[in-house]
Amino acid sequence: MRALLDFTSIKDIHYGKDPVSDAWLLHFMTSNHLENFMDPIKNASPEQLRFMVALDENQVFAPCSDWLFKRLVTPGLAADLLQEYIYVWKTLIKLVRTHVSDKYQRRLILNLCRHKFKQALDASILIPWRLLKGMITIFLSRSGLDDPYRNRKSILVSRGRAYLESDFFKRAMESCPYPSLDCKCLEDMRFELDMIELERLFRLSTLPDTWCADLFSGDFSRYSSCFSKDKIDFTGMRNIFGKSRSGLKILYLPDESGGLPADLLMVKSLLRQGHSVIMAFKEGFCFDSPTFWDNENDPALTEVLKGAYFITESRISKNELLDTLRKNPFVIISDGTRERLNLIRCSVTFARAWKESDLILAKGWANRRRLIKNTHQFTRDVMCFHRNRNGRFKLEFKAKSHTTHKFSELDITAKADEIIAEMQQARSERKAVMFYSGIVGSIPGQVEVAIGLLRTFVSDLRSRLEDTYIINPAEHFVEGMDADDLMFMWEKVQRSGLISIWRFQTYADIERSFELMGKKVPTVWVGKDATYSTGCTKERYIAQDVQKQHRELQILGPGPDKFLRRREYGVGRFSDVVIES
Template identity: 40%
Template sequence: MRDVRIGRANSTLSVRVVSFLIDNNIFHRLNPHLVASHEQLAFMVALEPDQVYVPCSDRVFFDLLGDELTPRIRKEYGRAWRICVMLLNSLDVDPLYKASVLSFCRQRLKRALLFHDIIPSRLIKRLSSFALSSDNALEDPWTERRARATSLARNLLGRDELAGLLDRAPASCTGTSYAALQERMDMGRMARLVCLCCHSPDMVEKRISDLWDDFLEAEEALSRVWRDVPALMDRHSTILLLCDASGSAHLDLLLAAFLVERGHRVIYAVKDEFYFNAPTMSDMFTDPLLQADLKGAYVCTDHSLSKNELLQLLREWRLIVVSDGTRERLNLARVSVTFARAWKEADLVIARGRRLAEILIGTSHEFTRDILCFEGALDGKPLTPHYRPHARGVRKFSERDIRAQADQIIEGMREAQGQGRPVLFYSCIIGSIPGQTSTAIRLARCIVEELSRRMPKAYIINPATHFVEGMDGDDLMYMWERVQRSGLISIWYFQTSDDIEEGFRLLGENMPKEWMGKDASYSTGCTKEMRIALDVQRQNPEMQIRGPSPDTFFRRSEYGVGKYFDAALVHR
């Protein structure tokens, strides 16, 4: 699937793929407010510009794209139907209405079997949506069922038998140092907690006498990948923990608490609304047992956090709960902006269960963050950890990395100021004109060279000189705001239309039509910088602001997610 492209020589395949994306409602151009843009997907999936991402395994994708209905897809569609019937039978609604919904769902199933172009998880979502469409049906009919599972999990953990198994020292708990002994204990503890998470509370109760053998197998399995996972070796990592449709949020939060004790920051992602047994955002507020588990945690209900807001939360809280923005199996094409940013800021993604393994391990797509996915531990199957390193060439710009870049620039400013040189900051268009970023960088460098020639004693800072490939608009603004608020800028110069005209003259090029009449006020970044400049000037009245008048700015608002230009321009 990683090799599938849109718009390449094989136009027939491109048409089929686009049709497939549309049928599954994961085509951004037709539904930009619900489906993630290519740039947002790139927070999570290592994608080339024309590459396609589909939230399923390679086997399922190529089965769906084939001419014949395969046994695998028939089986998955049959499973979707059984889930729909089970859900309908659990609802307290009028029998006639239930029969009509069942008839409608049967027609949708027949259509799916005929064309076999719907991802099974998407079919489950559609059928369950129809089942819950009655005015009398509860928005989440399984709230009490999940609350009972949480209560059962808590009661089981309170039993001396299970508590003793969790606390029992491993048979081979030896080491040459205290650190080695602590690491062995931590690995054993994590293996047991993951093993519990992969069981439903009902299954734990049935298999409690066999759990010790399960724990030993889990420890042996985890030991094979433990040292391969950098984030587990570093006690200061950010970990994104994904929920699953089986098990209990109480057990997930027990694992999260363990990771926090080890020094990590944990973002626990739950479902936005009903998805069978998977914990939802509503559960975090309505289940008193979960509220007790979440003491000292922050439950974030904002679906579109900015980078600054998320980093601020990570500085203030060790455990954060967010919604993935969906009510279906993990679908990176439909997740919220907050979830996408959480993935981007994480060092490791921990997942569990067959469903997540199919999407994260069963695909040839590569991801931007390391993934540790646990499969098995149900019905006597051994726990199997799958470790998948992030794609080669993908670099994570951590807050520490970005601050280091900013501090290096600030140090140069401080040295220049110590030499009596005025510090001039040149704000200019870089990415605000879609498709013109490379031209903007060349233009800015040319203009700054001319300014340096005219003002040899000035220390000129130009974002184009410090442009770091791979940073998105949020990363760059986070870095530059730290520089700009340092109090070391003497003159803040905003690019004018005359600068642009002179720049193209110096480059010996005709001005492209996209640049005509533009100045810094067109730029989203410069608009943000003008706000910062005015704020800094209030604290430092001696700083000069040159260029377009401030009142010509402020028509721009926020970057499109993952883009360098304004959100208002994304859909034009």
């Protein structure tokens, strides 16, 4: 029997209060293949999830609406939950019968999926779209297809382009505002015109996704009457864009392929206004949703995406992402999934794109369920827009959590510039500038000890070395910064060309530090040095790169051939990914 603590929304649930409840919650997460410790490669760590969701310690997050989560944790199979399961089953049957012509393979796939479906009904614990995704994986692997909707989406995009060229769309977009604008200056008038353009694009871009079947006929008359009834308050949108006319970073989550040409027209408007846009497509087949690879097979889509920069790396670093955004105002990434928005399953690149954005623009009813109908707060402002079943336009806004503090690129750069200024001052006084790299978070539970060792050893160095300015990263910790922010800050410092000596921690340094502290070396520290740290490993390669431009740089410590232990530090955390065997 399921035994959970009483709750009114997902955000009320925390681990650590009751072992029976915790066991069931872990059963729920593992059954849906969403637990990080079970599959750390596919599932986001708590730290990565906190890039997107404002979570307290031990707080539970599930990638579904509060309504659905309540049904899944309630004993028995409620009628409305059964309808959700039936919907995904009918979707799967239609997919298989339409795209698998071989009778043997068709019966095999349907019967195998039927076993999975019956098992899901008996347990009634699987999120319906997680169940559908699993059955689709069976269908794709057995049928040999990678995207059965490729031709359909190509037609949708073509009809979406025809929609933009229709008389209805042109009239709706180009008609002069009435009543005429009441503005005090040209700048205000430009802003008002920009907002009117965006309002119209928000409403018009949602029409093709609502009636995608109409796109095959080219009949847009149905849209006119619906569009004329849209009476929406866009005050929230105006407030967001009015606060930052200098330019926002926007993460755009599209809905279906039919509305994509109109989405890209909105992107063009946002770029003209000085904003930068990251658009996230699906990694693979997800019905009518555009995928990252569609443009390789659809010349029409390639044409409308001309000028966009595609990031293919699924684990791009913060530095690389920001550098790409500086050079390319319109970037396209994959969210790393083949399902509805699932922040636990999204790629590192997507998580970092979310973290670096100022606003999330999410289109469609499905995105609304995952973002607005889930009572968790997020780390960025979220604006969802869609049309309901009756075709009425809806715009909803969820403000970012008040506990969230974003360190912007300017904030982090300013901190780096402070340290660089100190280095320049030291160089002007004819002092050598030494950067000391050592273990901080690589040994679980030893962060405070590691910082103590760094402080002790660097203090001893300062007492022994004359005219040497030593930078100890442990002395420049900024409360609230995660590892991504700090690595970004330090790389700016390290590439300044002002470092004379770059010293990497050796085991002898660690022994000396414990000796100065009057302690023996604990077992967990025996044999450790900078090569045990992923941060130091990355810094060792940066040091080699800097040395190519500044040949006078001295690098002390373990040789480069020793830095082979760590492949990646934990995203957003002050510790390393566990070494793979």
